[in-house]
Amino acid sequence: MVEEFNALVVDDEDDFRETLVKRLKIRSLHVWGAETGQKALDLMDQLVFDVVVLDVKMPGLDGIETLREMKKKKPLTEVILLTGHGSIESGIEGMKLGAFDYVMKPVNIDELLDKMRQAYERKVIHEEER
Amino acid sequence: MEEKYYKKLWWKIVFTTLGFSLIPLFALGITIYYQFSVSYTAKIIENLKTLVENRRSSMDLFFDERVSQLVTIANTHTLKQLGEETYLNKIFKTMQTRSQSFIDIGIIDQEGNHLAYIGPYPDLKEVNYKKEDWFESVLSKGVYISDVFMGFRKFPHFIIAVMSREGGKTWILRATINSDIIENVVRAAQIGKKGDAFIVNKRNILQTAPRFSGELFGHPQTPDFSKTMETLVEEIVMDGESNFFAATAISNTKWVLVVKEDPKEQLTPLLKARYIAVIIFLAGILVIVIGTLVTTQSMMNKLIQIDREKAISEDMVIQSSKMAALGKMAAGIAHEINNPLAVIGEKAGWIKDLLVEEDIAQSKNFKEFEEAVRKIETHVERTKKVTHRLLGFARRMEPILEKVDVNKTLSDTVDFLENESKYRNINLQVDFQPDLPKIVSDSSQLQQIFLNIMNNAIDAIDRGGEIHIKTNFLPRNNEIMIEITDNGPGISKENINKVFDPFFTTKEVGKGTGLGLSIVYSIIEKLGGRIMAASEIGQGTTFTIYFPVKQ
Numbered sequence: 001m002v003e004e005f006n007a008l009v010v011d012d013e014d015d016f017r018e019t020l021v022k023r024l025k026i027r028s029l030h031v032w033g034a035e036t037g038q039k040a041l042d043l044m045d046q047l048v049f050d051v052v053v054l055d056v057k058m059p060g061l062d063g064i065e066t067l068r069e070m071k072k073k074k075p076l077t078e079v080i081l082l083t084g085h086g087s088i089e090s091g092i093e094g095m096k097l098g099a100f101d102y103v104m105k106p107v108n109i110d111e112l113l114d115k116m117r118q119a120y121e122r123k124v125i126h127e128e129e130r
Numbered sequence: 131m132e133e134k135y136y137k138k139l140w141w142k143i144v145f146t147t148l149g150f151s152l153i154p155l156f157a158l159g160i161t162i163y164y165q166f167s168v169s170y171t172a173k174i175i176e177n178l179k180t181l182v183e184n185r186r187s188s189m190d191l192f193f194d195e196r197v198s199q200l201v202t203i204a205n206t207h208t209l210k211q212l213g214e215e216t217y218l219n220k221i222f223k224t225m226q227t228r229s230q231s232f233i234d235i236g237i238i239d240q241e242g243n244h245l246a247y248i249g250p251y252p253d254l255k256e257v258n259y260k261k262e263d264w265f266e267s268v269l270s271k272g273v274y275i276s277d278v279f280m281g282f283r284k285f286p287h288f289i290i291a292v293m294s295r296e297g298g299k300t301w302i303l304r305a306t307i308n309s310d311i312i313e314n315v316v317r318a319a320q321i322g323k324k325g326d327a328f329i330v331n332k333r334n335i336l337q338t339a340p341r342f343s344g345e346l347f348g349h350p351q352t353p354d355f356s357k358t359m360e361t362l363v364e365e366i367v368m369d370g371e372s373n374f375f376a377a378t379a380i381s382n383t384k385w386v387l388v389v390k391e392d393p394k395e396q397l398t399p400l401l402k403a404r405y406i407a408v409i410i411f412l413a414g415i416l417v418i419v420i421g422t423l424v425t426t427q428s429m430m431n432k433l434i435q436i437d438r439e440k441a442i443s444e445d446m447v448i449q450s451s452k453m454a455a456l457g458k459m460a461a462g463i464a465h466e467i468n469n470p471l472a473v474i475g476e477k478a479g480w481i482k483d484l485l486v487e488e489d490i491a492q493s494k495n496f497k498e499f500e501e502a503v504r505k506i507e508t509h510v511e512r513t514k515k516v517t518h519r520l521l522g523f524a525r526r527m528e529p530i531l532e533k534v535d536v537n538k539t540l541s542d543t544v545d546f547l548e549n550e551s552k553y554r555n556i557n558l559q560v561d562f563q564p565d566l567p568k569i570v571s572d573s574s575q576l577q578q579i580f581l582n583i584m585n586n587a588i589d590a591i592d593r594g595g596e597i598h599i600k601t602n603f604l605p606r607n608n609e610i611m612i613e614i615t616d617n618g619p620g621i622s623k624e625n626i627n628k629v630f631d632p633f634f635t636t637k638e639v640g641k642g643t644g645l646g647l648s649i650v651y652s653i654i655e656k657l658g659g660r661i662m663a664a665s666e667i668g669q670g671t672t673f674t675i676y677f678p679v680k681q
Contacts, residue, residue, distance in 0.1 A: 013469060019476035023483055105468060106475035106514050 005050040006030045010040040012058045037061030051119045055082045078119035147422045182376040185319045193382035204294035204303040213245045222248045233306040240300040278337045324392035332384045464520035478506040534571045537562040543580040561600040567679045582646040590618030615672040621665035
């Protein structure tokens with residue numbers, strides 16, 4: 001129905017991440033997973049991602065810091081934050097740092113998919129502007 | 131317990147105040163009274179001394195006069211002249227014209243024989259005085275004044291004798307004097323109803339008749355003053371009664387004049403002053419006691435009121451700290467539940483995704499699987515609502531402050547609920563004060579508050595009822611009031627105090643989280659307002675919210 005695009009899910013909770021990756025894959029997206037912020041950044045060197053779904057609270061490099069690094073590396077990549085623990089503040093802070101939007105855990109798959117598509121559309125518009 | 135404490139405090143304040151007021155009053159009263167008493171007594175003593183010395187002078191003057199009269203007669207006449215009774219009678223008559231106190235007069239030679247005698251007792255002419263004590267005395271001293279005696283005459287009298295020399299001859303001029311005159315002088319010193327005055331000789335024998343203190347020629351029923359030389363004044367207690375005595379020696383005789391005074395009579399003004407002082411004193415005590423009681427009572431009332439207010443504010447502090455603690459706990463629990471919940475949600479979603487595949491759709495239990503997964507998703511959704519509300523409850527987001535028109539926020543909320551209330555046949559009535567001042571607040575949080583309360587009201591009424599929303603400005607406290615009243619079933623007395631507690635709900639399990647009103651409470655507190663709930667079973671419930679109008 002829509003164009004296929006590359007997405008990356010970053011979450012330390014394996015069960016959550018793996019399931020979300022599978023569910024997005026059967027919805028015709030090219031999806032990769034990363035369990036830490038660092039791995040996500042490494043992966044970005046090898047592949048081009050259009051949309052990143054990034055958990056805010058993670059051990060090691062947390063979501064906000066990862067977001068900052070990603071925006072340095074690939075400014076056009078759109079990021080959607082996942083907030084699991086009522087940290088709307090960090091969600092809003094992330095928005096200030098250039099995140100596209102945030103989604104509260106547990107995730108409604110249709111809502112997330114909508115936002116990912118919107119994010120992709122914005123990325124496309126930005127690329128055309130260049 | 132509290133009652134006892136206040137009672138104890140009351141006594142403490144009363145006793146302390148009375149002590150500090152009455153002790154100086156007592157000290158002042160006693161000092162003034164004592165000083166007054168001392169100076170008044172001194173004055174009485176002074177007066178008494180003046181009196182006795184005054185009388186003494188009169189007496190001295192009297193004796194001086196008599197003695198010098200006789201000495202003059204003796205020295206200006208020859209024995210021969212006086213020895214003639216006709217001549218002596220002439221002189222005696224002259225003397226009597228001046229003073230009736232002379233009774234008789236006689237001339238006595240050095241052998242003690244009467245040479246001449248004029249008076250009512252011619253028999254005395256035969257008496258020889260050579261053996262008498264006074265005869266010796268007058269010859270040696272020149273002048274002699276006798277004690278008072280009755281003699282032949284049967285009335286009190288005394289004699290004055292003076293000696294004269296003529297050539298080698300010595301002779302004596304003797305006169306008898308009625309002691310009435312002395313009595314009169316002494317009587318003048320008998321003051322008041324109980325005062326007394328008398329004369330005693332060297333042997334403490336009365337020379338005049340006192341009023342109360344004995345008989346003439348007897349011993350006085352008073353202390354012995356017969357050896358007195360200088361004037362003295364003493365306070366002496368006799369038979370349990372205090373008396374003032376003044377005594378002084380009369381110079382010409384060997385007598386002592388004694389004046390006695392009853393201090394009660396003299397001290398009457400002092401006693402009067404004492405009565406007045408006591409009355410003023412008692413009145414003063416009464417005023418102080420009443421004043422103390424009134425002041426203490428009003429102080430205690432104030433204290434009790436302050437204590438009550440303090441207890442109320444402590445209750446509020448406890449309430450808000452309870453909320454804070456519960457909020458933290460709720461956030462912790464919500465966080466712990468939320469992550470596994472996300473996994474459950476994803477897994478259920480994944481199963482649902484897979485169920486779409488054809489071969490599984492053929493399975494005979496396909497419907498059951500689908501139903502189970504749908505249920506899991508529904509309940510994950512339900513749990514998510516709880517955890518998000520819990521997290522929202524604990525969240526410490528700074529409110530975004532702006533000028534808010536509360537009437538507008540309320541009518542937005544009412545519009546939002548319009549459909550729901552119409553469907554349930556509930557009438558939403560508004561009664562807004564048109565010129566309600568704007569408050570500095572967070573409009574979205576206010577909306578949340580109003581929505582929660584109105585939702586509760588709709589749930590309470592269920593079907594067919596009325597919700598009344600009213601705003602008002604209270605200029606006295608400079609705050610606005612929002613009143614939301616429903617005519618639902620009401621809240622019982624034991625529950626009304628718990629409505630703001632987290633997790634308290636009377637709704638069926640699964641319908642309410644018990645967080646709505648506690649969120650309302652914490653938001654209002656954060657925004658600087660306060661909320662109160664009042665309810666009557668069968669009548670309905672009113673929530674009243676107050677917000678300060680800040681500049």
